Amino acid sequence: MMRPVSSSRSSTSPPGAMTRADTQRPAVDDRWVGHCGSPISASAGSPLHSARPRARRRPVARLAARGMYLPGWALSGILLTGSAHAGAPSGGIQLPKDVRVPAHVSVAIYLPAQTRRWHGHGTFESGRTLEDTVLSAGQIYFSESRMAEPGADAAFGLLLALHPDIKTESGHLVYSLNYAVFAADDQPLLTGTQSVAVEGIDFDRATLRATQQVMSAVIAGMRPDDSKFPPVLNLKARSLGFAANKDKPWANGTGFYFNSSGQVLTAAHVIQDCVRIDVKREDHVQPGKVLARSNVVDVAVVDTGTTSPAFLPFRQGFSFELGEPVTNVGYPLQTILAATPNLTRGNVSARGGLTGSVGQFQFSAPIQPGSSGGPVVSDGGEVLGIAVGTLNALSLAKQGVIPQNVNFALEARYAAKFLEKNNLAFTTAEPNAHGDAHSANQAALAAVVNVQCYE
Incomplete structure (x- = not known):
């Protein structure tokens, strides 16, 4: 049976029967799980971990x-x-x-x-x-x-x-x-x-x-013609960012600094198809450039070209305990809520994600469209995972099932392997047994950013 998905990358969609086909990823059924990177009006039907199909072009x-x-x-x-x-x-x-x-x-x-x-x-x-x-x-x-x-x-x-x-x-x-x-x-x-x-x-x-x-x-x-505008231009070395609608982002998601070089870790689906990326923290906006991405594990790195005094380390050894308290910070529902980070608390609720998924765990801290790419942080301030999706409550409700805070994160160990493969520096820290909610909250809030996608 295929499984329903709701996207937490919020985006703008047309009315009527027009749906955002770009969020449909055939590798996972679109009725059960959804990205939490927010396409600006929450798209309830964007599956997890797969490339979006493109229309076949014919003469x-x-x-x-x-x-x-x-x-x-x-x-x-x-x-x-x-x-x-x-x-x-x-x-x-x-x-x-x-x-x-x-x-x-x-x-x-x-x-x-x-x-x-x-x-x-x-x-x-x-x-x-x-x-x-x-x-x-x-x-x-x-x-x-x-x-x-x-x-x-x-x-x-x-x-x-x-x-x-x-x-x-x-x-x-x-x-x-x-x-x-x-x-x-x-x-x-x-x-x-x-x-x-x-x-x-x-x-x-x-x-x-x-x-x-x-x-x-x-x-x-x-009155255009070839004499005024000869066909000598191309996009081989020219970004399409100039053609984007700069009045408002098409989609919003979350990311966080993971080193002092101004590099941001986020979910790959948050930046998919973007021709321009802005990284926003408070009133400061920096243009972002994609350094590396993987649609397989749904993770990407965006470079801001600036330094980042506050960043999050990964937990040394990448271990975590069932029931361990966690903090999640993100920028959900940016067309509805204020442009400030949203912090929620919960626990690691399961070591596995969806059937057939790799490298995911479940956590109960509530997330919404726009939370994708946000850090899942221990009380010691170490990154345990990256928020990537949640169950589609609306689709499941039609089947008589009401899910409660069933959310998914990519394990930090997989993000670390991705960074190592791409020669991107990160730090690890020993588990802080004396940490608490306050230290977790402060660490996450200091490093989190809003990732805005323009098309």
């Missing part, structure tokens, strides 16, 4: 020929716009009479990884993803277009960053598409928002109409 022309991309209601408007006729209406934007489409320019299109795999919900082609729909429009409006992939060396002249903002009002889907256009510089050449409203929850139609309007606005506002 737009071939898919269109097979009837898989453009619904009939869209074809007439797109073909009119895509003809050589100047001034043809395009998605609500009237192009100047001397402007023709497609514009002869190579465009890379950036969409947040989480939204690329959103599936349409409506009466037309509901199996398509947002990526599919955007690419189908891009092939009409630009002579060459493709998705912007991190590290890709494919040449382009412009990069178009798209960030959907979706809500429902009075039975209508209100779909706003924020956009920014970039060339060689990280400052945008053009920014704006195009909005559409459609009846019901017709995600496909709203996506296509909004994308048409954005691309028409770009062509009308910039």
